[in-house]
Amino acid sequence: MTEYNVHILRPESLSEGIVEDAFSIIEHSKGYNEGPVKFYLHPWDYEPHAGKLEEEDVEEEEPRRTIDTQSEIMYSIDVDYSARDLIRKFREAEVTPALPIGKRKIPVNELLESCKVIARDFRKQNGITETNNLVIVTTTQGNTNNFFAEGADIITPTALVQINHTVMQEGNPHLLLTYYMAAMPLKALGFNDPDYINKYAHKNTKGCMNDLGAEDVYHLRIKTKTADICETCKKILSDNKVPYPIISQLRGIFGLVRKIQINIEDFEQDWTQPRVEIGAKRLGFPDNGLVLRLSPKEMSVYVLFMKADEGIHHNDMGTHQRKLMRLYGLCYNGGDPDSIRTTVGSLCDISNTDNLRQTIAKCNAKIKKVLGEEMCKPFLIGGNWGELKSIKCDRTLVEFSNSWGF
Incomplete structure (x- = not known):
């Protein structure tokens, strides 16, 4: 027609x-x-x-x-x-x-x-x-x-x-x-x-x-x-x-x-938790009609923690450096290898955690702005500094786009 x-x-x-x-x-x-x-x-x-x-x-x-x-x-x-x-x-x-x-x-x-x-x-x-x-x-x-x-x-x-x-x-x-x-x-x-x-x-x-x-x-x-x-x-x-x-x-x-x-x-009323769809550039919450965009650095860090069910201690970031470099490369299309290595190296530097702290804080702030004070809680990278930090959401409600290759 x-x-x-x-x-x-x-x-x-x-x-x-x-x-x-x-x-x-x-x-x-x-x-x-x-x-x-x-x-x-x-x-x-x-x-x-x-x-x-x-x-x-x-x-x-x-x-x-x-x-x-x-x-x-x-x-x-x-x-x-x-x-x-x-x-x-x-x-x-x-x-x-x-x-x-x-x-x-x-x-x-x-x-x-x-x-x-x-x-x-x-x-x-x-x-x-x-x-x-x-x-x-x-x-x-x-x-x-x-x-x-x-x-x-x-x-x-x-x-x-x-x-x-x-x-x-x-x-x-x-x-x-x-x-x-x-x-x-x-x-x-x-x-x-x-x-x-x-x-x-x-x-x-x-x-x-x-x-x-x-x-x-x-x-x-x-x-x-x-x-x-x-x-x-x-x-x-x-x-x-x-x-x-x-x-x-x-x-x-x-x-x-x-x-x-x-x-x-x-x-x-605590009846349900929304689904989350994770693409290379944005998080989508289709049950709520909400979408937010993260920078390549923010998205790669968020996906790293989402894939680590038990959480990650900042002192152990070095063991995740290769995985984070791959994730960042998938988000940062066209980025030269040296730039990717420099950024990821800074995120994994346990002697200076400012970059990692700021990146996590920016992710959490964007999610909170989109979902509100209560709904955001399961999706934040949570935990006290010096302890394991993790995302608590139900992983059965998480879907990654094909671009990640998971």
């Missing part, structure tokens, strides 16, 4: 982070390579101010009102977070910290026009037509109407999602963004109507992709937990002849989001 392409743009000036985290979940979804819907992530030259956002303080926002436009609207209101929500804080660990909330400087219609121009320029420069090609512009620009996600053009399929909206501050923002990366193609194909709100949107929360989430921010989390389409909306998709393979693939992403969300909650 004909492919449907989804091009996701992010500001080139912004460091890799929340958008990549969300996209990595799609990469793990069934049908990513062989399904009819093809997803592409493009750093693109727009919103040059975005690169400075990570240095700013978070600013709280006010509630919003609705206006009559055709696509998804999210309401965000100030709420008193209960003890229940505070307990859920752990569940809300994300790969990268939430960006400071975007200041609301322009009306949503003006923002929509701006995103249409960005998408039009992208299409023109890449020879992308209107047919079977959706462009999603992730923006850091707030709007006075406080829209979160919205369709910007009916004729030329375009949508926007504000990645530093109020709702991205609470509740697994990378999962929420993944959800809308999958929902927007379905909206463009099945619910693309100027009168979207009156014809298709649900004022009451059903756990459907067309819920407005009008009562409070927590309802967005309900959408990622149910990750479903109600019977009425399924019939509309069928009536509008949206191909079933497309629906099936995108619902599969919804299902993966739901599975990850539930898995995070299960871990919070």
Whole structure:
């Protein structure tokens, strides 16, 4: 069948982070390579101010009102977070910290026009037509109407999602963004109507992709937990002849989001420990939709300790030097042998353990940032200095990529 392409743009000036985290979940979804819907992530030259956002303080926002436009609207209101929500804080660990909330400087219609121009320029420069090609512009620009996600053009399929909206501050923002990366193609194909709100949107929360989430921010989390389409909306998709393979693939992403969300909650209650996939450049936690990148030196040290079930004493690093050199060589593609020997020699030097200490500390800090204070514990290189240091996770949940040759 004909492919449907989804091009996701992010500001080139912004460091890799929340958008990549969300996209990595799609990469793990069934049908990513062989399904009819093809997803592409493009750093693109727009919103040059975005690169400075990570240095700013978070600013709280006010509630919003609705206006009559055709696509998804999210309401965000100030709420008193209960003890229940505070307990859920752990569940809300994300790969990268939430960006400071975007200041609301322009009306949503003006923002929509701006995103249409960005998408039009992208299409023109890449020879992308209107047919079977959706462009999603992730923006850091707030709007006075406080829209979160919205369709910007009916004729030329375009949508926007504000990645530093109020709702991205609470509740697994990378999962929420993944959800809308999958929902927007379905909206463009099945619910693309100027009168979207009156014809298709649900004022009451059903756990459907067309819920407005009008009562409070927590309802967005309900959408990622149910990750479903109600019977009425399924019939509309069928009536509008949206191909079933497309629906099936995108619902599969919804299902993966739901599975990850539930898995995070299960871990919070000590029900399960997430799997870890170890590649040459990154650690992946597919049950949680989380990915982190380690430097070649950090990755080689981490894999060395992961393969040493009983742990390693820093005084014994010399006996592991040859193995560490091989691991480092696999991570450090193109590195000259002298550079590899020098780096590994420094890591194994028992007379000066600063390099090894710092490398372990950096590994642990990155893992803690991704998984949170509790979930990270089994995956840290732990143990007091002067004793055996080891990684305590269940090895049956560890999978190494073929690049390691284990």
